[in-house]
Amino acid sequence: MRDDTVAICWPLLPVAFLFSLHPRFSEFYFHSAVLQSWPNLRLQRNDSMIVFREPRKRPIPWRERQQQVPSWTVPFFSLEWVWEWVSFALSRWTFVEVLEYLSSLSVLVVVFFYFSESGDRVKQRHYQAWQVINTAQGKGGSGGRIEALQELNHDGVALIGVDVSGAFLRSISLPNARLRRSDFSAADIRNGNFESADLQDSNFRSANFRQSNFQGASLAGAEMDDADFAGADFSRADLSGAALDNADLRQASLKNSNWNRIRSIKGANLYGLHDAPTAFIDWAMKHGAVQMQSDAQWEKWRQTQKQ
Structure with missing residues (x-):
């Protein structure tokens, strides 16, 4: 990223140098491109415009200045007259003009290094985001992890093996995230967006993923036991090898999902399942899944299975 930024900025430096070092260049361009169509504006502009580096006029002698001002203001104007001479002397010193040009050039140098070091700033930002995630590991609440994870994912950073167990990450959005072997156990991630993510x-x-989006996500081999996926969207998701024992799949969508090689689904609640193939319902019921509307009824059934 750093090399790309330098490659983009380098060709622009000569042009920027001309505009910053010689304001008359930009002034000439402005007059040529715009004021040609409005001659009357040229006159008005010339009357009010401050000309860049206009040679300073030699201050008038002190005797003439004294005659132009009231006598009681002479002490004040004497000081002003001295500074006028200082300004006049400096304006005729080439070294001062060189310093002025160098100040313009220094601005360009600062801008160039700002862009050339952008890659280092991105790395520092990523480091701080990982610090937030690792420091809050094993703790409840968000702890800034929502913003940190979203920022890393937005920048294309792999989140493989991240541990957010027990965290409160409601409505987090991590589309296309690389989250293999991550730990979401007992986390509250309702309304999360994991579209096309690698999970x-x-x-x-035991995590809560109600109303979450798993469209096109890869959940192969995932441990999804006792998790709440009520109302979740698994359209086009890959569930091969996933364990869904006692998972809550009520009102979830399995449209065009790869369910054929689900490892286990005993005790999972499929009540109100949307867009599920008939073959899947038949297979799941044969392997211990249930269809119960109320939580009390389902919990009672689960307790009997433990006896």
């Missing part, structure tokens, strides 16, 4: 071999046990 293979991740741990979802």
